[in-house]
Amino acid sequence: MITPIQGFSKLSKDEKINWIASNYTHNTQQTKEVLKVYWNSDAKLQKLHDEFIENTITNYYLPLGIAPNFLINNKLYAVPMAIEESSVVAAASKAAKFWLTRGGFKTTILGTEKVGQVHFIFKGDEKKLESFFTAIKPVLFNDSDSITTSMKKRGGGITNIELRNKTEDLEHYYQLHCTFETLDAMGANFINSCLEQFAKTLKREALAYTDFSDKEKNIEVVMSILSNYVPNCVVRAEVSCTVEELSEGNTEDAQHLAEKIVQAVNIAKIEPYRAVTHNKGIMNGIDAVILATGNDFRAIEAGVHAYASRNGKYSSLTNASVDNGVFKFWLDVPLALGTVGGLTNLHPLVKTALEILQKPSATELMQIVAATGLAQNFAAVRSLVTTGIQEGHMKMHLLNILNQLGATDSEKKTLTAHFKTNTVTHSAVVTAYNNLKND
Known part of the structure; x- marks a missing residue:
């Protein structure tokens, strides 16, 4: 029987591995070897990785691929895309190449506002x-000056603070709803520091406010925290072309393809079961770039x-239309990202990924x-309404199956070569592999 351990965080990395392998795995030696083979041979770099999180025992890495030709x-x-799922990078690359000769992707920033809230209980007169x-609103701004000085010098800072009454949803519940501009930083630490100062000011000023009764003076701050819901930090990405350009076939085929893509998107707009998978495909592209650039995909x-x-109602993030012979496909998506701070300054591969992207703001x-997410969705929907998703996906998955078989x-x-002209399924690959071994 395994007993709880005290002081695990104080053990050396080797001691942590020994304890895990001995208590939780069947093959202790094999577990130790697997964990240690992923250590970086550069001790300085490994120490850097070890200090990213707590209780590190090894590195868990994903393939880093490149989707070229994004105009x-x-x-x-x-x-750069960091992801383990077969066909994602291939699909993004294929879509990028397709739109390269059709004007590429057009993108527009619709807003960059980020949000944080002080949640509090007030039992008194609204x-x-x-x-x-x-x-006290001016005092809230003034008390946070020491936190916001450097951000304001760069053109950012607190953009607004408002009081919101939420008592219809929860008894006595109010909030300070605060908005921020954090420029090239994702800004989580900046926002949370401001919010915690707002909370201190709120409580202090309430105790001194003469119009409050003794009961009203005791405002209870429940928590102060940024929100990852940023509906005003949104980017639009779109592509368009004539219907004829949508297909390499004849005009009639192109018109039918355009209409099927629009129908597929419309289905995802009204059917949540489809919308979830539809949007998951978008996130295949988005998450892969976010991971590669050291941002928080969660x-x-x-x-x-x-x-x-x-x-x-849960619905599609993308839209599609055909008007006057023009096919249009677009996406509005909230993305609170940073290119300074956090892992962007620490992780060597993140630095390299941002350099490959020409050091973007x-x-x-x-x-x-956003363009990568749109490309991913276009590739997926186009496949779904034509050949089906499995043909391309399983061909990309072929090597995974062969590696599992030890080919x-x-x-x-x-x-x-055999499966270039044959349908790829797991059983078909196993059969073909066994036949090859027996020849």
């Missing part, structure tokens, strides 16, 4: 609270899916990420 606002990019807030995922539900990175390089070459 975004007439500027050509090669987009009108008196409103008067109190009006009186925050982005949470905010994006909330945005997809903003009208009361936060707003430029928003546009690159040699020579066997991989032979079987890859």
